[in-house]
Amino acid sequence: MKIDVRLIAATNKNLEDEVAAGRFRMDLYYRLLVFPILVPSLEKRKEDIPKLAQHFIEMYSQKAGRKAPVLSATALQQLIEYNWPGNIRELEHVIQRTVLLNDSDMVKEIELFSSSKMHAEVAAESFSIKTIIENERDYISYILKKCNGKVSGAGGAAEILDINPSTLNSRIRKLDIKRD
CATH class of the missing domain: 1.10.10 (Arc Repressor Mutant, subunit A)
Incomplete structure (x- = not known):
């Protein structure tokens, strides 16, 4: 039986570097490299944040059986100014938490405390390595x-x-x- 299959693979690693370091097979790399799609990080696509945030607000409000709250200008600015080291998945989780904890029809402020602390510790660790x-x-x-x-x-x-x-x-x- 003949079948037509398309394989989509994603990674957060630079596969060229991985092949050069011997951690990824070159033949597999070239098998996967038929039609590469490079997606820039969320930090480089700030203009997408409002639409993504709204999508996640609507999705998680519907799942929770609630009316979707509106983002205040302050909350939206917080989302845009944050660097999103966890990319879209981090944005999604922040919005999910916000929808679940919000009890009004407007989100006045976004709490970024958990990931901000974690990334601040990483930055502090890298600073201490300097001579x-x-x-x-x-x-x-x-x-x-x-x-x-x-x-x-x-x-x-x-x-x-x-x-x-x-x-x-x-x-x-x-x-x-x-x-x-």
Whole structure:
């Protein structure tokens, strides 16, 4: 019996990198690479957030047997400004939780607390991996940017860092910090 089958596969990994690292078979990669569809992350498609949010609101309100609430401008702005590291699945879960916990006809605010805390911890962990020299370079660069490149004098980076301007210039040279 002949059949016509179409296989759709999705991954959150870069398969080219996985093949190069030897973690994914090259022959399987080329079997799957007939018609690739690359979908950018939700962070890169902010204009889709209102429509997706509305879709999920309607879907979960219907499942809960409730009237679909309206998103306030503040709530919508929160959704648009968030970076969505969990992509559309995270948005869906946030909206599902919001619909279940909301008891009015308007969503005034979105609670992003659980995922925000988790991602803040990940960011903190990656920061602690830097060497002292890398941290010093980053900090001096940050202060220089805040001072618009000014090293000495009132409001200069040396004053903020509470070090002698010649010492700061020496550190800038030693750490190879480029000034804009």
